[in-house]
Amino acid sequence: MPSILAMLQISRQKDTMSVADLFLFTTDLDDTDFRTITDLVTTHGITTIRLDLDKVLSEQETLSFRKTHISISALGRFFTGSYIDSKYENILYIDGDVQVVGSIFDLANADIPNGKILGVIDRQFLKAKEHDKSGEKTREYLKKLEISHEEGYFNSGVLAATRETWINICKEAFDYFVKHSEDCMFHDQSALNAVCIGRRLPMSPKYNFTTMFVENNLLNIVKPSIIHFTGAEKPWFSKARPWRGRFMASYAELLRQFPQLEAFYSLREYFHSSGQSGLNKIDRHANRMWLLTRILTPWRVILRRRKLLSYLKTTRFFI
Structure with missing residues (x-):
């Protein structure tokens, strides 16, 4: 359901749709549910594709997937x-837990x-660089991935590459994950970072x-086009900070517009918690x-914001 909302938001951008097509990847849906989703989104110019992820993953006997709020379907991007x-020519990958609130034309049309x-x-x-247990754990994690500079580590929620590069990198990342899944604290994201050292171009946080x-209070400075709701507090149920329920109404409106989506809106199944x-x-x-x-x-809030502001000011973003 969140993925569909994000794709509908993109489908309304005429300039973006003039240079791009939309594909919605699904996992673990039976034939009836897949047809329901396909019938809903096709009229909005969205093509549905089924990934038989269970079959692929079941062939990997040594695979370990750390249990968090992240579903194993995250590996589907590979x-x-x-x-x-x-x-x-290009593939622009976008996670489902986002909202597209501004134009992404320049990103979709980028010459990568x-x-x-x-x-x-x-x-x-x-x-x-922080001096606490979390900082120490982060340094150990990056060291296992052989990442020497923390600014080289990236979030996997919005990524873009040429089609050929995407296919090659994803194959490398999945092979890495199979061999080193115990070290991949953040699953697919860890594997992608491990194999992309020296190959990642910095993208403006406007697009992720x-x-x-x-x-860190950068909303008015960055003015995002894609808001990515990282963490377990997803906006279709959570009233936690920092958004405090700001986006809940848009998901409720989507369900009113497409009541057939109620069948896929099971919070019990989505989370490891119960009810x-x-x-x-x-x-x-x-x-x-x-x-x-x-x-x-309180000093940490100031120092973190200062570090991010410095990064935004001194980094030359590809886009």
Whole structure:
């Protein structure tokens, strides 16, 4: 459901749609559910593609997937490229937990060099130099991936590359994940970072405005086109900071417009927690961590924002 909302937002951008087509990848849907989704989105210029992820993953006996709020379907991005016709020059991959609130034409129309991938820095950029257990853990994690500079680590929620590069990188990343899944704390993202050292071009956070940026009060400075709701507090159920329920109405409106989506809106199945009490627990934890950071380490908020501002000012973004 969140993926469909994001794609509908893109489909309304006439300039973007003049240079791009939309593909919605699904996993674990039976024939009836897949037809329901296909019938809904086809009229909006969206093509549905089924990934038989269970079959691919079941063949890997040594595979380990750390249990978090992230579904194993996140690995599906590794197999998307071969489904895209060779007539397409570039692939722009976008996670489903986003909202597209501004134009992405320049990103969709970017002339990306072969062998390179566009991505935006992630939270490790801030945590790697901090002197606490979390910082130490982050440094150990980056070391395992052989990443020596924290600004080289990127978030995998919005990525862009030529089709050929995407296919090659995803194959390398999946092979890496199979061999080193225990070290891949953030699953597909870890593997992609491990194989893309020296190949990632910096992309403006305008196109992947993760929760990290809004937590550090950069909304009005970056003016995002794609907001990415990283973390367990997803906006279709959560009223936690930093968004505090701002986007809930848009998901409710989508369900009113397409009531057939109710069948796919099962919070119990989406989260490892059970029912509303589990969802409330996620909210309470998020708000508690927000307050603790500002009460116990108020200087950290200032230093993190300062570091991000410096990065924005000094980095030459490809786009």
